[in-house]
Amino acid sequence: MRIGLAYNEKPDSAPAAESDGTGDAFAEWDDPSTITAVEQALGLFGSVTRLEADQFFPQNVVLAGPDLVFNMAEGLHGQSREALVPAICEYLNIPYTGSDPLTLALSLHKGRTKETLAYRGVPTAPFTCIETVGQVERMALPYPVFVKPVAEGSGKGVFATNLCANVAALRERVRFLLERYAEPVLVETYLPGPEFTIAILGNGPEAYCLPVIGFDFSTLPAGAAPVYGYEAKWVWDRPEAPLAIFQCPARVPAALSREIERTALDAYHALGCRDWCRVDLRVDRFGVPNVLELNPLPGIIPDPAMNSCFPKAARAAGFGYDELIQEVVRIAWRRLTGRELTVEPGTRRASPAQQRAVVGA
Numbered sequence: 592m593r594i595g596l597a598y599n600e601k602p603d604s605a606p607a608a609e610s611d612g613t614g615d616a617f618a619e620w621d622d623p624s625t626i627t628a629v630e631q632a633l634g635l636f637g638s639v640t641r642l643e644a645d646q647f648f649p650q651n652v653v654l655a656g657p658d659l660v661f662n663m664a665e666g667l668h669g670q671s672r673e674a675l676v677p678a679i680c681e682y683l684n685i686p687y688t689g690s691d692p693l694t695l696a697l698s699l700h701k702g703r704t705k706e707t708l709a710y711r712g713v714p715t716a717p718f719t720c721i722e723t724v725g726q727v728e729r730m731a732l733p734y735p736v737f738v739k740p741v742a743e744g745s746g747k748g749v750f751a752t753n754l755c756a757n758v759a760a761l762r763e764r765v766r767f768l769l770e771r772y773a774e775p776v777l778v779e780t781y782l783p784g785p786e787f788t789i790a791i792l793g794n795g796p797e798a799y800c801l802p803v804i805g806f807d808f809s810t811l812p813a814g815a816a817p818v819y820g821y822e823a824k825w826v827w828d829r830p831e832a833p834l835a836i837f838q839c840p841a842r843v844p845a846a847l848s849r850e851i852e853r854t855a856l857d858a859y860h861a862l863g864c865r866d867w868c869r870v871d872l873r874v875d876r877f878g879v880p881n882v883l884e885l886n887p888l889p890g891i892i893p894d895p896a897m898n899s900c901f902p903k904a905a906r907a908a909g910f911g912y913d914e915l916i917q918e919v920v921r922i923a924w925r926r927l928t929g930r931e932l933t934v935e936p937g938t939r940r941a942s943p944a945q946q947r948a949v950v951g952a
Contacts, residue, residue, distance in 0.1 A: 592637035595657035749820035784874025805841030
């Protein structure tokens, strides 16, 4: 079997993360260690060809002729950037893992996500999208509110200071985000309850949740808003001083855990997710879990010491890292062909030379 690995790698020249978001341009892209770990896991099934999701991707994927593309590419430009690799694969009739272009485009745009969820009856906080600072004065939601760029991931633009208690604070944050990210700003009612994230595997009625991950905001620096944003992901959480913010499985009553899982699965199906996705939720003042956003291209950092949610939930469910990646391939193959993907006895991983191969290099 020939597998293409579609990815975006953080450049060596990427600046270090700063608390004001400086240096976040490539926050969504993967470190070389993650790409290598995924590549090695995929080697169980045969030869693996790296396919960087750059301007040469269309011709390189044609030259590689893969039986399946494992897609973990985030893209770079535009609000449909996550949809580009699967769209190219569909144009070329090449099978790939994960969600289709429509789902990836909808889920990246938090406003479109929430519109879909609300229409389908999935709980999500009241919201509006603001395109100019002048619209702040007409914002009708009660304070406090939380703001974020409408189409960013990996914590980009999600700062502790984005929790706004009044119109003056909202005006300042909207102006900053509009100037920094050049896209509309999502404003939503602040949810004061605990926050959770749920990793999901599978399709249709067979989709299921891995153990619920809860957030312990008491581990944040003193005075920090209870938000798992850019600072908590990239600034305060460092290898030399890890942030012990996750609880997995989350220590919550069984009834709440069931409701969290049900809501996450409802959101997964409402957006048409496939194979895998991570769903972020937060509880409102009535005790109801509300969906914040969906991540159908979830982060998968292999190092257990790093706070990467999907691998953390997988470990709690008994999956090793390689097993998680391989399970996604098997789930996708079952969806695509209706058959189980088996590995012939004696099948070996790709050779080191194959593992390092880049089409056209």
